[in-house]
Amino acid sequence: MNDTPTRIQVAGTAGTAPYEVLVGHQLLGELPALIGRGSHPSSTTAPSGGAARRSGVQRVAVLHPEALSATGEAVRADLAEQGYEAIAIQLPNAEEAKSAEVAAYCWSVLGQTHFTRSDVIVGIGGGATTDLAGFVAATWLRGVRWIAVPTTVLAMVDAAVGGKTGINTAEGKNLVGAFHPPAGVLCDLACLATLPVNDYVSGLAEIIKAGFIADPVILDLIEADPQAARTPEGPHTAELIERSIRVKAEVVSQDLKESGLREILNYGHTLAHAIEKNERYSWRHGAAVSVGMVFAAELGRLAGRLDDATADRHRAVLSSVGLPLTYKGDQWPRLLDTMKVDKKSRGDRLRFIVLDGLAKPTVLEGPDPALLVAAYGEVAK
Known part of the structure; x- marks a missing residue:
């Protein structure tokens, strides 16, 4: 090692x-x-009611x-x-x-x-x-x-x-x-x-997200041996984590405060956050993000932005490591209400990160409500 x-x-x-x-x-x-070592006044007198700090x-x-x-x-x-x-x-x-x-x-x-x-x-x-x-x-x-x-x-x-x-x-x-x-x-x-296996697998959702928005090699590594990707003993664990961190580091180095580019890191998160709130945060974040990415892929496909092969690849990769692909069909009205107060929304216009192709994230703003319903229908169970 x-x-x-x-x-x-x-x-x-x-x-x-x-x-x-x-x-x-x-x-x-x-x-x-x-x-590091901070500099403090050379005094051992404690402020009123507190313990003294050594010089x-x-x-x-x-x-x-x-x-x-x-x-x-x-x-x-x-x-x-x-x-x-x-x-x-x-x-x-x-x-x-x-x-x-x-x-x-x-x-x-x-x-x-x-x-x-x-x-x-x-x-x-x-x-x-x-x-x-x-x-x-x-x-x-x-x-x-x-x-x-x-x-x-x-x-x-x-x-x-x-x-x-x-x-x-x-x-x-x-x-x-x-x-x-x-x-x-x-x-x-x-x-x-x-780390319990379910917690480990939950984290893979964010790694897979990095693969779809910026670094497809991540997807290749997972697809080569999905079972190995589910465990920290897998041969590519360090590389998967390092590649994912590099994706995020590159984005936030250019856009700290989400004024533009950083929004791409929210791929799958708009619906995911709504699911988490709906489940009172009992769902693991990665599980919600997995469903959110499938939804985003279907939204991109139905909007004519994403090709069928890449949309289908979402389901294949996520399911191969044991992440969920569906959520309750009757919860759409509640989820929609929650998404309207998402941080990415502008006024009453919903904004979603979708893909124009593999590693080509973009913003879909104010999609037709019927399009959203149709996309959710593809993840509803």
């Missing part, structure tokens, strides 16, 4: 600093270099889900041994972490520990954890540095890269958030060894 991590550069844009995404094994040793010592808040409490505590203890004032903040598991109440709890802890702009947040976990950690970092003192340590396929190839942070509300997913890129991302592939 090659011990040298792959380093993928994400360029700074819109006034943000560039950063690296590291992919490899045993990467936690890279944390101190990313955290020149930096604070680090390690945010982790309950399911990774042992990992979070181990990272906190290791940072403490290296001289940081490290605290651990435990979050609810999965999408339950992405709420205003959980964010407020984190703000309270940061306030009580007198977290300053020189201090750093570390988010360890899946996509929900990195979304929440980034949002807390973006909003505390109007922005502090943070580092993402994604532990799932989904978080590595999507949530942790690109600086999109956010929480969910009763009205929809990720409607409240901020663009706040991390100072670095550590994708330790060893974390995937204990």
